[in-house]
Amino acid sequence: MTPTLPADLRELISDLSGIVSDYPYVDPESTLAGLADDAAEALGRDATPEGRRERAGYTILLHATCWYVSARVFSKSVFASYIRALEGFRAQLDRASCACPAGAHPMQLDSEYQVEAGVSMLSEAGRAAFAEDYGLDEEESAVFDCEGFLADLADEALGRLREAHRELFGGIDVSHLDARFVADDGRLDIVAMQAAIRRTWENNTGPVALWSARRWLTGQGREEERIGLFLCLWMGIAQTYEGLPPSYARDLAAALATIDLDVSCEHPQHPWSTADSTVESRYRAVLHLYAPQDHPDTPVPAELSARELWECPVQYAQLTRAALENLEGWRTMRGGEDEDWEG
Ligand SMILES: [Zn+2]
Numbered sequence: 283m284t285p286t287l288p289a290d291l292r293e294l295i296s297d298l299s300g301i302v303s304d305y306p307y308v309d310p311e312s313t314l315a316g317l318a319d320d321a322a323e324a325l326g327r328d329a330t331p332e333g334r335r336e337r338a339g340y341t342i343l344l345h346a347t348c349w350y351v352s353a354r355v356f357s358k359s360v361f362a363s364y365i366r367a368l369e370g371f372r373a374q375l376d377r378a379s380c381a382c383p384a385g386a387h388p389m390q391l392d393s394e395y396q397v398e399a400g401v402s403m404l405s406e407a408g409r410a411a412f413a414e415d416y417g418l419d420e421e422e423s424a425v426f427d428c429e430g431f432l433a434d435l436a437d438e439a440l441g442r443l444r445e446a447h448r449e450l451f452g453g454i455d456v457s458h459l460d461a462r463f464v465a466d467d468g469r470l471d472i473v474a475m476q477a478a479i480r481r482t483w484e485n486n487t488g489p490v491a492l493w494s495a496r497r498w499l500t501g502q503g504r505e506e507e508r509i510g511l512f513l514c515l516w517m518g519i520a521q522t523y524e525g526l527p528p529s530y531a532r533d534l535a536a537a538l539a540t541i542d543l544d545v546s547c548e549h550p551q552h553p554w555s556t557a558d559s560t561v562e563s564r565y566r567a568v569l570h571l572y573a574p575q576d577h578p579d580t581p582v583p584a585e586l587s588a589r590e591l592w593e594c595p596v597q598y599a600q601l602t603r604a605a606l607e608n609l610e611g612w613r614t615m616r617g618g619e620d621e622d623w624e625g
Pocket residue numbers: 380381382387425428429430431
């Protein structure tokens with residue numbers, strides 16, 4: 283009789299396959315947190331045959347899913363669970379015990395295959411089914427338990443997770459932008475900032491937004507630069523559709539928190555409302571505001587171009603409300619704990 287996997291393991295394969303192929307249909311954060319917890323429990327069973335089967339299975343599964351945690355999950359506690367479990371397995375693995383022939387360790391395995399392999403390795407029945415499905419002989423099956431192979435997977439996953447953790451939750455250094463955005467006389471080069479935002483292929487929006495937020499928070503700068511700096515910050519937020527992690531969002535939120543939302547005015551309309559319909563018209567509006575001779579073309583009609591209208595506190599409040607909605611959206615989309623986002 284053909285061996286088959288128990289239903290719960292078949293379900294685990296299908297849930298994790300959806301996640302690693304980036305089309306999750308279960309909540310990824312809680313599913314992956316659960317996986318890491320199960321792995322941590324198996325750590326204590328390492329002296330048993332069951333525990334060693336699980337060690338292979340979970341190491342492969344944590345490796346297969348670590349890219350998703352690194353790129354899509356903004357939760358410190360999931361990172362911590364993954365790193366704890368992988369470090370635990372790694373400590374049990376002796377790379378020197380590998381007796382495989384050269385080249386026997388499978389390299390660059392497809393994530394969905396790894397999910398199937400990892401889940402199958404958790405149980406005796408799964409292993410038999412997997413070997414049969416893929417026509418693996420005894421030696422080929424044994425590789426999945428090789429401590430050298432598993433140690434490599436654990437090291438690779440740990441390296442990736444630690445690097446992503448720094449990028450998501452650590453301090454991002456954007457000080458190199460000072461030289462590009464601040465002229466020798468101390469003036470801000472708003473045109474250069476806009477040009478950087480425009481070069482979307484360089485992924486500049488996040489760094490420009492963060493740099494602008496920090497600059498804003500220092501309170502330095504000339505009065506006439508304030509609206510330009512704020513618009514660069516705003517565009518950096520509004521035009522980062524995939525969202526930015528807490529390492530960015532914390533300072534962005536702090537800058538937005540300096541804006542008074544409880545304000546009113548008599549103006550029927552403000553300039554940005556005529557410019558913010560497309561990325562291109564926003565760009566032209568800001569360029570015209572700061573370098574009208576070089577950039578005569580603007581979507582903002584002359585009657586709305588008065589400096590007083592640009593600098594009206596109500597416009598700041600409107601922009602801030604929209605940006606706060608974006609930040610809230612990132613948080614909902616990415617998940618994670620509140621304190622990571624709030625700093
Ligand atoms: Zn080996």
